[in-house]
Every structure is written in C-alpha cells, then in structure tokens.
Amino acid sequence: MTDMTAGAAPVRGTLVADAHTRKRNASEKRFRLYGAIAVSLAVIALVFLLTSIVRNGAGAFMQTYISLDVTLDAAKLDKSGNRNPVEMAKVTTFGYAPLIKDAMASTIAANGIEIEGLDKPEDLISKEASAQMRDVVLANPELVGETRRFEFVADGRIDGYYKGRVTMQSAERDSNVTPAQLRFADALKEAGLLETRFNWNFITWPDASENRPEVSGLGVAILGSFYMMLIVLGLALPIGVAASIYLEEFAPRNRLTDLIEVNISNLAAVPSIVFGILGLAIFINFVGLPQSAPIVGGLVLTLMTLPTIIITTRASLTAVPPSIREAALGVGASKMQTVFHHVLPLAGPGIMTGTIIGLAQALGETAPLLLIGMVAFVREYPSAPPEGFFEPATALPVQVFNWTQRADPAFIERASGAIIVLLVFLFIMNAIAVVLRRRFERRW
C-alpha cells in the first residue's frame, strides 16, 4: 500500500485474481476433486456389486422344463376303478414315479433317440415331478386312463447344464449326473421337448429340500416378509408418530423426557440381534406366541423400527417453522388443533420418508429373525391374515441366508436371485419415498 505513491509501482488490478483468491480457488478445486473421487468410488463399488449379483442371480429366474406324454395308467393309480379321490390318495408319490419312467422310455422310442451308456433317463426330471403329477390327478380324477402331456421341471443338474454351471467335464466327476444324461438332454432339446425359459415359480413356489433346488421358490418368504411389513407398518407408524408428537409438542422438558430421549437414540443404535433375543424372551417364552410366525417377527421388527421412525418424525416436526405454530395459536387454535391442522401436514412427507426407510431396514433385517425361528424350513403357505400372522413362515433375507448354507451350487444361484428380489422390493420402497417427498414437498 505504501508504494502506491511511487510512479513505477505495478498497478494492482482489483478484479484479477490475486494470490489469496487463487489459493482459495485452488482449495475449492481440490475439494471438488475429492468429492468427485468419493462419488466415483461409491458408484464403482455399487456397479460391481450389482453386476455380480445380477450375473449370479439372473439364472434363478430361468428354468429348464421337459415335456413328456404320460399315460395315467388306471391300474396303477386307481385300482378300485371308481375314481374316488379319497381312495386314489392312497397312492403315494412313489406310485407315480414308474409312470414317469415309462413315459421317458416311450419318448426315447418315439423320437428314435439312441444314447450310448444312457442310464436312468428319468433322473433328468426333478424328483418333485411325481408329487406335482399326483396333485394334478387328485384334483382331476377323470384324467386317469388318458395320456396327457405334462411339462416337468428338469433336475437341477440339467438346469445347471443350460446355465453353464454343469459341463460334460464336471458331470464325469459328479455322482448325480452322467455325461450320457447331458447328451440325452441335448437330444430332447433338439426334439423340442426341452426348453429353458422365464420362471415365475421361483417367486411363487415355497422352499424345497436340499436335493431339489430346481423347485425351490420364494413364495413363503415373500408372503412372510409381506406380513411382517404389514405388522410393522400397522404398529410402528401410529405408535412412533404418536410418541414423537407427544414428546415434541406436548411433553414438558424435564429430566424424565431427557432420559427418554437419550434412550430412544440409544435404542436406534442397539444391534438388531439384541432385539431378536428380546423377542425370543418376551414374545415366545413369556407371552407364548408361536415360533417362526410373522407376528413375532413383526413385533421384533416393530421394536427395531420404532426408534428410526421416532427420530425422523421428531426431526420433521422440529423442521416446521415455529412461526406457523405461533400463527395458529395466535388465531386461537388449541395446541392439538395447531399440531393436527398445521404442523403434522407439513411434517407429513418427512414422516412418510422416515417410515419407508424404517420399513426398508426392517425388510432387510436377518439377525433377529434367526433367533425367533424364522429360519425354519417352511413349505406351507401361511393363510390370509389375521390367522396367517400366527402360522410359520420365513422371510426374504433369512431365505437368502438359508440357501447360502446349502451344499448344492444351484442354491447359490437361488440365493442371488432372492437378493435380486429383495433389492427390487427395497428399490420400489425407496422410489415411493422419493416420489412422496417430491409430491408433498413443503411449500412455505
């Protein structure tokens, strides 16, 4: 400044960035770069995760089917001949197995297929097939005696062959499948009797036993998860919102409410497995509710979700400007009217977002459900609510856990498929949260 008087002094351009401004700009650029790097890392991780899950799990949505003309031999299925379903029910699934064997033999003959060393061609078909056929026959006794085309689910190894999981080389070493059987499958495909296509059954069928991955599905798990979400929504939303409104708007500020507040925050941080132990001790051992039932899972998840809902609801209640409350009180509205006419509608979008995020958390929760027995093997669909709440079921994340524990690699594919289904549900829920937030965006 002092040399301003000197004529030769450089003119200080006031608008050109000086050293100080350049430094500030540089640090801003650096900060942006850090941000961009962080975002890219997150995106790369996400893309990697999603592609690997989709690559592993997409196969679960495809299934190989084999069509066979089965002669429903009256001598085998209905010895008395009077088509009485009660009597016919005495024939077990074992009684149906020979029919498939016969049908296979006649198919080979009819199509002129000759495969060297082919043994047990009926093993191409899932062990579940005879049970499925029995269900059809018992439902329609008049079919007995006819020859009918059935489409059976192919065995897991054959299915794996068309998804690249099983190869001729691996079949050599595999006691469950032979290369000859694979060649036979190719021959069937040539004859148009075998195809691999989209598989709704994966979503609708119940779980299946260890050696029948091809007929296992998510039906019971989806239903169980859905029931639990209903319970969580029905309990956690009203209780959580009521508690938040009370604490935020009505409760006096004193030691007790401070204590409650601290404990709610603490509860939000309690590991979920602790809630499982609590649920086991209280709901099952003390109250005596049934194990593996959605009601118990729903109650445990409600306890887990409540802190989340209370915290987000209180945050959105405090976000409503105090001037709105003053305005309402100023025209003579009561506290209750102020809250319900003005504050709650403005906090609504925030509450909905919090609730959906809480629900999404609950949907993906596994650990507490393991403890209350939701990990059990359940093949019966639970009935419609409210009875269904008390009947055994599983849940989506537990099903994933369950399948990853099994030996057959086909279950890995199923587990990845289940993860995709779970992610799709979570994605839908989050999308709903975003849409709701946009639609009811606060306007003040």
Next chain:
Amino acid sequence: MNDMRLIDRKTTMNEIKIAAEGVDVFYGESHALKDVSVDIEERTVTAFIGPSGCGKSTFLRCLNRMNDTIPTARVTGRITLDGEDIYAPSVDPVQLRAKVGMVFQKPNPFPKSIYDNVAYGPRIHGLSRNKAELDEIVENSLRRAALWDEAKDRLAEPGTGLSGGQQQRLCIARAVATAPEVLLMDEPCSALDPIATAQVEELIDELRQNFSVVIVTHSMQQAARVSQKTAFFHLGHLVEYDDTDTIFQNPRDTRTESYITGRIG
C-alpha cells in the same frame, strides 16, 4: 406533526380494557421487561414505540399469553382483561387468544390457500353457519385488510405465494376474521408500501370503533397518525405513557424527547 393527524383526538376517558400492573418478563436469566404498568383503553389505538430490543414485542406477547410458548420465558405481575386476570390458573390461553388477536412482526401465513388462511379462525371458532357466511367473512376480512382486490381472483392459491406485503395484509385479514376484541399488531406495516400502509391505518382507525388496537411501530409519524395513546419503552422500562399528543408535543421524560426527535434509538 399536527397536520399529519388522520383523526381528531378528543380523548374522552374510555373504559379500561386491559390493565397491566408491575409486569416483569424474564427470558431465562435475562430480565427483558421491568415493572411495566399500563392501562389499555377500550375503543382506543395504543402505540408502543421505542428503540429496537427494548421489549415492545415482549410486552405485546404478554397480553395474549403468547410468551407461554417460549419455554424460557417467565412472566410475573398482573394483567387483566375486562377485570379478569389472564394469568389466573383457571384461564384457558386458547380462549384468551380468540379474544385477543395478534398480527406478528414477520408475516406468517399458513401454507394453505388464501381463502383457508382467512377462514381458519372462523372455522375453528364456529363463527359461520354455512359456506355463504364463511365466504362473506373471508371477503369482508380481506377487504378490511386492503387485500381483496389483489386476492379475489386467486383465493385458491397458496398464501405463501403472495409478496411480503401482501402476506402481511393476509395475516391482518386472518386476525380480523376471528372478530377479536383486542387486536395486537407488531409492526404490521414494516413490509408495506405507503398505499397499503395508509389502507391498514384506515383499517386500524375503523377497528377502533369497536375494539382496542395495540400497535408496535418504529414510525413516529404512524404512531402520531393512528394512535390516541402512546407508550415509550426503553431498555425494558416503560418510560412514559400518555396521550399521543402529550408524548409528541410535551414529553415529560428527556429520554422520550430524545427518542422522538431522533437522538437515541
């Protein structure tokens, strides 16, 4: 200043509407209002003037117990409305606020339609029997707040979409709609242009026919124009309270004189 007067100020002694005796207000530890005693008369406009932060809003908010909503605020002393102690335990502040309406310093319309903003008070107090009556109340209130011409074609639009000055007039309309006996106005014209200000002042004068109006203002001219009584606050004290004429022409306290002549503030 005399020629600015809007109304003639032949002060007859009116009945006392609100009487405050020895009111102190504390915000936590800080003593915001010190031993204030004022009698607010019926059918009179009372102006509160004083430098920023001297406690005008604080005192105004005591009169309809709006301070109850601030957890740290503590009010002592005695304030009566028509002889009834408004801080008595049996008094319901909700009922009090229906009688003592308020326009706040910052415009705070509800994020609802213009119509619903005005209709809210009458609705919750059951002031209308049917839609037609409610429509009438809304129109009247908006007219009195000098907003009708601008708002009549957009009653369904959100009140928050109005300009700042329009929002303030909407808040005035909302306060008027509940037909309060006393209207407390905290700097109602600070966001208004001269024309709207003149209209609001006209409204204040009209309200005086039936109600008491208490107005906080930073404009000496406004206080002189609209009020019959003026109270001058300074640093939490009520320095002087008298007829507006006296305050502006013959103040007893030197602080009052310095303030209205622009030397402190």
